[in-house]
Amino acid sequence: MSNTFGKIFSLTSFGESHGRGVGGIIDGCPAGIELDIPFIQNELNRRKPGQSNLTTSRDEADAVEFFSGVFDGKTTGTPIAFSIWNAKQRSGDYDSMKELYRPSHADYTYQLKYGIRDKRGGGRSSARETIARVVTGSIAKLALKQLGIKVTAYTSQVGPFQLDKDYSAYDFNEIEQNPVRCPDPEMAGKMAALITEVKTKGDTIGGVVTCVIKGVPVGLGEPVFYKLHATLGAAMLSINAVKGFEYGSGFDVNHLGSAVNDVFYSKNGEIRTRSNNSGGIQGGISNGEDIYFRVAFKPVATILKNQHTVDTSGNEIEFKAHGRHDPCVLPRAVPVVEAMAAIVLLDMYLLSKTNKLSQ
Amino acid sequence: MSNTFGKIFSLTSFGESHGRGVGGIIDGCPAGIELDIPFIQNELNRRKPGQSNLTTSRDEADAVEFFSGVFDGKTTGTPIAFSIWNAKQRSGDYDSMKELYRPSHADYTYQLKYGIRDKRGGGRSSARETIARVVTGSIAKLALKQLGIKVTAYTSQVGPFQLDKDYSAYDFNEIEQNPVRCPDPEMAGKMAALITEVKTKGDTIGGVVTCVIKGVPVGLGEPVFYKLHATLGAAMLSINAVKGFEYGSGFDVNHLGSAVNDVFYSKNGEIRTRSNNSGGIQGGISNGEDIYFRVAFKPVATILKNQHTVDTSGNEIEFKAHGRHDPCVLPRAVPVVEAMAAIVLLDMYLLSKTNKLSQ
Amino acid sequence: MSNTFGKIFSLTSFGESHGRGVGGIIDGCPAGIELDIPFIQNELNRRKPGQSNLTTSRDEADAVEFFSGVFDGKTTGTPIAFSIWNAKQRSGDYDSMKELYRPSHADYTYQLKYGIRDKRGGGRSSARETIARVVTGSIAKLALKQLGIKVTAYTSQVGPFQLDKDYSAYDFNEIEQNPVRCPDPEMAGKMAALITEVKTKGDTIGGVVTCVIKGVPVGLGEPVFYKLHATLGAAMLSINAVKGFEYGSGFDVNHLGSAVNDVFYSKNGEIRTRSNNSGGIQGGISNGEDIYFRVAFKPVATILKNQHTVDTSGNEIEFKAHGRHDPCVLPRAVPVVEAMAAIVLLDMYLLSKTNKLSQ
């Protein structure tokens, strides 16, 4: 069941870039959640290509159709199946690449693993698969909203341009005000200029998405193997092009324990920590502070430049990709990161209801 | 089943730091693996406390006892249960800390999640739980050895001291020659000196473990949600004190796609890549190149210095931990990282056998 | 993940009787299986209503559409999504029943479990859900065929009419020659007459399906909790209207051990048993003999007669169902039983590939 994510609230996804569509089945969704279709569609629009000149110019409708699990506008507790049909199938763009292994793509590994692969575009390894995650995540968000939990992600680095302050220094309302989805307007401008420059060259660039989750109650996360951060990490690392995950103090390891420890204190009868190097998670369980983490994305592998590679017979060749591709995946990755985080949080919330006999 | 890791080859672990023991049940172990007990015990010895003056001075025997699943020295395909009994239970060391929440420990989160917690030491959140991982990982290594797969980890950073070369620049035979488990003897000396200094102050320091896996066939990893790196990441992030995971180019995102893409070429009829920024994994599936990743560890939370915190009634108090603790978890974390990597690799190998009807 | 069945080869199903359609996602299907669409459609036709005057007169097209996981006519190892769209939605038939709980239906339990239910027909509890099982089972059959495994089911009892001989006494070619799917033509005639009589009265009748699986290699079944017969039993009991499952000697318990034990002997160098009271399964693992089991179906709960019940406010009322319904589910249940058996067998075959390191 490698295409299923989540233990209670779970997504089983399907679809290839140039097949009939991509979609999935959401199982274990609590009954009675009002399905806010415009909200779901808006989340999809944040992910879809063609939304700005920083992304690929492919203009896909990406309208979601629900097949089941909803009655009178509410979830019924039964499986919610959905699809986003692939509208424009310009697989001709890929015809010339059917018989070669594109560098840093999954063509070669899929072919050897399965002995067969869908040669149209990225097939199953296409980032188009993340559509199913965004739909599912948007429904998770609708449930989390009732619990007072809010997930917000933003672009914090593109190439060399990196936000240097803690997330609390930024106004999250700025995020959707620019096409890069960076809360610092000045930095957003620099990032946008860089992406445009890279695009002109037919090249690509990577970066980092930061995600912050507020309003999480104490007690989410299932030790020892499904610690909250381990599950968030697994979720993020399963997104196309992700190369790294860190939460709280992360890879910034050059500090003494006495400097990093988060001291508890009492605030209006509530137990809180003075610092938050733990990133809101201790022993794998949420401690009521903000959860925050960072996700590294590599540059998109498809570049519009000559590259060397081998064909499927093993001959070395030179080729150049055509078509429309993202110069930088970061802006469109933001809603995907949020979606996966929302799925994890809702699943962990539901699991936590089983920790005691009555609650 | 939050204490179970793995889909086919799986570990279900149990145990608290000051209970009867820690151990687990390994299910799905292929039949016919020769159980090399001295090897398994040696792996445990690499993890155990008291092995050098850089680790805690607790000297625990940590001898493993197997209960089932083995006949005539070989695995039978039935569950392998084992325990490492807790020999020295100086829980008195913790008596004074029973009624307070230690900073950056899991006392508070366990208490609120479950409404009850084992107050002796870290209870279930103790790093002693990783013993079960090492036993399981050592059996996985015995199986992987037959497949030609080798997992090697080492300390690559302690505080500010960081190896600056690629893993291929180091002689892995050096790793076990120094108590830090760093393949660069000179750097190992600096790291050891720092750890000793930190220990003298009653403080702690974090760092990074690098892990390299050689001999992996093409085709391991189950897209889309159980990509090989996502599963490795989940495994690593589930280890106590881990704050980050990156593989291949990881967080080093300031490069263009044209510079990062791994170009395929043909070498003696085999398809290889000229660079390996993909870290041996493309589309979540191993491509036959070396797999490598880095794991960040925070400083141990138990320091032997005065700290502020709150007691279980919410009153702010000051306390100082006593007992014997690691000033730096890195040297002992190396075998744990290897163990979890071996578990993932064997599991993914077994899963890959189901990708085709016959193979 | 209560709508997912299977560990490696798995079906996640969706759909309600009067929604957009029913379907599912098949995950873990081995790559390279030729998708024989006419065969799959024929299996669906064996299940569909309106195929004879013994079944409901609803005439549904039940044509399957595949969305993903297939390339050049073969499975690719990626998820196979499919749907059978609901063509004729005469939910008006049910309008009068929206606000009452039909006896022996799931209206009441769904309502209380979820606090909401799809009031159009049986919603998720409709036997229309079994369509997804038949599609998945037909693909499993295509894979099993390559392994020499064949699954055959037939109607062995309707009301008082019961086949009194062992399955080996019947010619399986007769099964599809009559609308009851009974291999004994004379008995089939009696059963058909009874069903017609019951139908005329607006009533319904139950019965038993027998299933035989030939060509199963020794070694399928995963002890201790996923014994082959336990998994077959779970599969059968999950089918609508099933009330019992027995394999081998089953509930026929009035025999001594000395009479029931299956004696081993050697036949052309192969180890076989002289009798087969074990039903082809010993210790939960197939032993190479024919597997056979029986599945009891209750009469369909929808009858076209006056019945007492309560409405959703708890008032006692009298009502009479209208519409088109099956007087006897047995003939259409035969392909569903086969489908679930095929899913279990293929899954167990794939799992058995992981029992040893190499095989």
Added chain:
Amino acid sequence: MSNTFGKIFSLTSFGESHGRGVGGIIDGCPAGIELDIPFIQNELNRRKPGQSNLTTSRDEADAVEFFSGVFDGKTTGTPIAFSIWNAKQRSGDYDSMKELYRPSHADYTYQLKYGIRDKRGGGRSSARETIARVVTGSIAKLALKQLGIKVTAYTSQVGPFQLDKDYSAYDFNEIEQNPVRCPDPEMAGKMAALITEVKTKGDTIGGVVTCVIKGVPVGLGEPVFYKLHATLGAAMLSINAVKGFEYGSGFDVNHLGSAVNDVFYSKNGEIRTRSNNSGGIQGGISNGEDIYFRVAFKPVATILKNQHTVDTSGNEIEFKAHGRHDPCVLPRAVPVVEAMAAIVLLDMYLLSKTNKLSQ
């Protein structure tokens, strides 16, 4: 994970008949359950051999030892590991049978599945494995007691002697008053005499256990694949020697729908059914009525008579088993059936807590 049963409240079991012991790890046990050790031991005593002259004369202590997951006498939400050490290992009894395949045992199938097997006694396929189920079931019962749910099983048939009334006709207090565990004292006497006679002949006899569950709230069971009865069936069929499962009207299929349907009515504001042919389960979900089902057990395969078989080289031979064995498994199977039912009910209760966002 074939040795794990349950989705939230789960048992992973281990152990062979003549190894170090049998036991398991219970994961997902709600925190705060008081561990009533005398009750648990009493449940084990109901299962243990040597309790009467109707069972094997092996007198095993079967005392349970808990390793983890309990603090101050209460469950903590962490894994509960336990073992019952094998005290008397008279594996010499089996020495002569090491190199042959006993009829209707699992020797042959284990050998071929895994290429190796524990030749001491039944190894993993021994009914001694059910000890772990009884321990886990007894803890489940402690939790269910708080919810008002009570599980009771009894012997309803031994060979030809069969209770002919509905469970409600019997006084459950009689069950533990006789060694057969039959609530009808007169019938118990006949059954006991038969078992004694069969034992004298060195033969064995099978029978049926009936189980009744009272106090189940409406809403337990997870459609479509984990219907309450499907999961109960899977649980029962996984017990050694079980050949059949039926609930409610079961295999008694010769009735019209109009006679079998359970009519709803209103009783003091509560919705109830006048009959209970549904066995307390509709659409796979509990409806608040008593749940009841029947489980068929074959005669024990080990008989103390000459039998033909083949040795491990395929030669036909004659042999006679020695040692102490049960002439009839029924009396000792009663607590095992109860245990598995309790595990299923608790698991389904915990799962049902996730059906709605708040409850």
